[in-house]
Amino acid sequence: MARRKIVAGNWKMNQTPSQAVKLVEMLKPLVASDEVDVVFCVPAIDIISVVEACKGSNIKVGAENMYFEESGAYTGEISPAMLTDAGVEYVVLGHSERREYFAETDLTVNKKMHKAFEHGITPIMCCGETLEQREQGVTMDFIRQQVKVGFLGITAEQAQKAVIAYEPIWAIGTGKTATTEQAEEVCAGIRQCIREMYDDATAEAIRIQYGGSVNGGNAAELFAQADIDGGLVGGASLKEEFGKIVNYR
Ligand code: PEP
DSSP states (O other), X not given: OOOOEEEEEEOOSOOOHHXXXXXXXXXXXXXXXXXXXXXEEEOGGGHHHHHXXXXXXXXXXXXXXXXXXXXXXXXXXXXXXXXXXXXXXXXXXXXXXXXXXXXXXXXXXXXXXXXXXXXXXXEEEEEOOOHHHHHHTOHHHHHXXXXXXXXXXXXXXXXXXXXXXXXXXXXXXSSOXXXXXXXXXXXXXXXXXXXXXXXXXXXXXXXXXXXXXXXXTTXXXXXXXXXXXXXXXXXXXXXXXXXXXXXXX
């Protein structure tokens, strides 16, 4: 069965709640699509206004992070139940910026993966190598480790619903996109890793996105690859161009 493409915007730390509503209103007609799942992953404070603004459209709302405890003395954190109650269906976990600036590790990502599934939230788990790792030829070893630890204890049934975003760190926000061949090679390698950890059915069902300077000009070629099931898009998700990426065909 063909996998349905999924294109998610990662707004990062951009858009106040009132700006967010204006952006949704601008993008809504441009990202209308029956063929592709469209997700806006937005800052926590924007979630309520974005969910409201997206009502009646094809857009699903995601968070950019989430904590792995249910509730309690974790000042400043957001729980999975808070997200689902607000209407969130997806959560980005382990983005390289969270790994770099907020001490996120494969193990904390794994705890969050479990919590997301417990609450019926679809995780978009990010992985990706630095330029140094690519130059040293250890890209696939590093990413296999991120995937193996991230999915520790996750069942095949859960894994089939997950999304993995392959985002080479050197391509994020730099305007430097991985070549189609580089992106496909790693996404195929991730699928093979899932096959080894689970089975063929899980490897064929799981969706793997490419992220890293995706734009209106390169989306069609990237998304046409056998193992690339859409994109996680940063900068271009805040512009009209996001409509071109969603409707890349
Ligand atoms: C991202 O934030 O996940 C990302 C891929 O950013 P950009 O598209 O701006 O490179």
